[in-house]
Amino acid sequence: MNPVARVEVLASQSGGSLEDQQADVGQGNRVFRVDRQRIERAVREILIAIGEDPDREGLRETPARVARMYDELFGGLHEDPRVHLRKFFTEKCDEVILVRDITFNSMCEHHMMPFMGKAHVAYLPRERVVGLSKLARVVEAVARRPQVQERMTEQIADILEQELGARGVAVVIEAVHTCMTIRGVRKPDSLCVTSAMRGYFRNRSSTRAELMTLIYGNRR
Numbered sequence: 263m264n265p266v267a268r269v270e271v272l273a274s275q276s277g278g279s280l281e282d283q284q285a286d287v288g289q290g291n292r293v294f295r296v297d298r299q300r301i302e303r304a305v306r307e308i309l310i311a312i313g314e315d316p317d318r319e320g321l322r323e324t325p326a327r328v329a330r331m332y333d334e335l336f337g338g339l340h341e342d343p344r345v346h347l348r349k350f351f352t353e354k355c356d357e358v359i360l361v362r363d364i365t366f367n368s369m370c371e372h373h374m375m376p377f378m379g380k381a382h383v384a385y386l387p388r389e390r391v392v393g394l395s396k397l398a399r400v401v402e403a404v405a406r407r408p409q410v411q412e413r414m415t416e417q418i419a420d421i422l423e424q425e426l427g428a429r430g431v432a433v434v435i436e437a438v439h440t441c442m443t444i445r446g447v448r449k450p451d452s453l454c455v456t457s458a459m460r461g462y463f464r465n466r467s468s469t470r471a472e473l474m475t476l477i478y479g480n481r482r
């Protein structure tokens with residue numbers, strides 16, 4: 263780690279689409295849940311549309327099962343990921359804090375098919391430090407909604423930067439998209455990698471290089 267110089271954190275105070283999303287839902291957890299009955303009706307319609315009999319034994323419970331599953335998979339939509347960062351402690355720390363290999367599942371909003379993978383989340387604190395598990399909680403809340411990987415990466419970085427006032431934030435996500443592996447171009451081994459760098463990680467190549475060694479060092 264380099265000696266700490268006075269470099270301003272790039273402030274992207276645009277707020278982002280996440281806040282717009284949250285505005286409708288209010289603050290805190292679980293203001294309302296998904297409309298399960300509506301999902302059940304819709305899934306029944308899909309079964310009929312593909313030429314199935316939704317009343318045959320194997321499918322009878324399927325609409326209800328899918329509704330419960332969507333409630334779980336989209337639960338993050340009704341949760342404010344920022345609440346996980348509100349409990350911080352003040353610590354003089356000049357080193358990179360990285361949580362690597364945070365597994366997640368999300369849902370591609372273009373195809374309503376899952377994408378899953380790992381997130382690596384790092385920050386260089388100014389003075390606010392949070393429990394390590396909180397970074398995983400943020401990833402989880404942002405993942406559990408209709409998503410695209412690029413936006414998810416940016417959202418996590420923006421939330422960390424805004425809530426922690428960190429000198430730098432870095433988010434790298436590697437994911438397999440089932441909409442690419444089992445349909446469409448069908449490339450089962452393709453891995454999509456996205457990154458969002460803020461502050462020191464964006465401005466200083468040495469800090470970024472240190473991060474990449476921490477993430478990938480023993481894997482290359």
Ligand SMILES: [Zn+2]
Binds near residue numbers: 371372373375439441
């Ligand atoms: Zn897709």
